[in-house]
Amino acid sequence: MQQLPLGVRLADRAVFESFLPARNTEALAHARRAADGEAGLTWFCGPSGAGKTHLLQAICAAAGRARRTAYLPLGELAGLGADVLGGLAELDCVALDDLQAIVGRSEWERALFTLVREFAERGRPLVLADEHPPALIGWSLADLGSRCAAAAVFQLRALDEAEQQQALQLRARLRGLELPEDTSRWLQRRFPRDMRLLYELLDTLDEAALAAQRRLTVPFIREVLARRGRA
DSSP states (O other), X not given: OOBOGGGOBOOTTOSGGGOOOTTOHHHHHHHHHHHTTOOOEEXXXXXXXXXXXXXXXXXXXXXXXXXXXXXXXXXXXXXXXXXXXXXXXXXXXXXXXXXXXXXXXXXXXXXXXXXXXXXXXXXXOEEEEESSOGGGSXXXXXXXXXXXXXXXXXXXXXXXXXXXXXXHHHHHHHTXXXXXXXXXXXXXXXXXXOHHHHHHHHHHHHHHHHHHTOOOOHHHHHHHHHHTTOO
């Protein structure tokens, strides 16, 4: 996967093919258009685990095959200062995650406003994500709030229990894993139903199953998690 600015790498599994659209089909279709350079300012919002980060990284992964891209998780980078956004206007596609980490900070908002304006002038996709839609955010820079409110806004819906089952099965199939239904149900019952956590668990179990040459049965998963202090 392409190395991006500031040492930020895309997750290998965060691609369009591993995103279960469920009730987010319009958001997925728009994300694909953004990756093709056919969208302008885009805003994805929704609760944690709804798929915002997945879509942003998938956009950059797809666009990065032919164009210059950057994915920046602002929750991790906010401590570096607003200069993090400097020079991004030269790229073809940029995705900024966790806007809530910098909203209300005047220096950051001015830098973001400049970036939004420059991308609009060049007609290039700039994709933003936050827990809330732009109209419900307490901006310190009113002009930035107006610009973001005019974006294509998509409210992502978290997966329900049945959809989470499908998403886990899809991710497992793409990894060449056999994930029995009773096993995926056990994971759902045992852990909070947050897709980010469940995907991380699946990654851990995949590595363990490969090393041990074992199937993902409930007894094997109990054994792995017990060794890692998560049982």
